[in-house]
Amino acid sequence: MLQIDRTTYDALVAHAKRDHPVEACGMVVGPIGSDRAERHIEMVNAAGSPTFYEYDSTDLLQLYKEMDERDEEPVVIYHSHSETEAYPSVTDINLAGEPGAHYVLVSTREHGNNEGPVEFRSYRIIDGVVTEEEVTIVDAVAPSEESS
Template sequence: MGVVLQIRRDLVDAMVAHARRDHPDEACGVIAGPEGADRPERFIPMLNAARSPTFYEFDSTDLLRLYRDMESRDEVPVVIYHSHTATEAYPSRTDISYASEPDAHYVLVSTRDPEVHELRSFRIVEGVVTEEPVEVVESYRFAHTGPDDVPEN
């Protein structure tokens, strides 16, 4: 389990744009990545089935379809994100109780300020919330470690 979330700027921009677009309702989605790599790659915005400014819920059919698709691509949910529209970017009691992916980075984007967004990342394991630093990068330097490394995007 990493101690920092390293994520590309284009993925951060996509999460923030989704959160702004769905405001005043909470936005939600997943960024999938290669199994075992802890590297977010594929942005997948989801529909907030609750259509609420204070709560988000993935549609169960959409979620099943997403997990089947990720499995077929050997991907996992590296980032699970949602927005808070009137409060800080910190997991609510409901967010904590619904967190079921111990290896995922739970990213929250607050859109309470129309000018500036707040983005924070957390690990949520068995009800324990641990904030982690976020490093926004233009591209991922290396996918592997070793003498035959090659840069990847």
């Protein structure tokens, strides 16, 4: 199950709507091993495409160095589909490189840049196997075990 706080959820949806029809992409990172989606980072889609996304290689290195310094890891890796459903494509599955992350797909195909509901779904993608999981939106993510 993915637990995500309302503010972060709204920020991901807003990012997807703003960038539509281009695919929006980014991460929500958190302390290593915590599974807490705490810090939202919008990334630039270097491909600038409605059907593909890729982080710029320099941005990617910067992001991972920053996570390393802060003892963080990717908790949510999200992107939007602007023309298709919020389900991982073959490309998404083949390129999924973080077995510990929740892969979130937001589809903006219904309302584009405008107000209105979006599909927001989360998956585990491990060794090419996709497993959908429940998304629970909370006021604040539950404290990690170490701090409780």
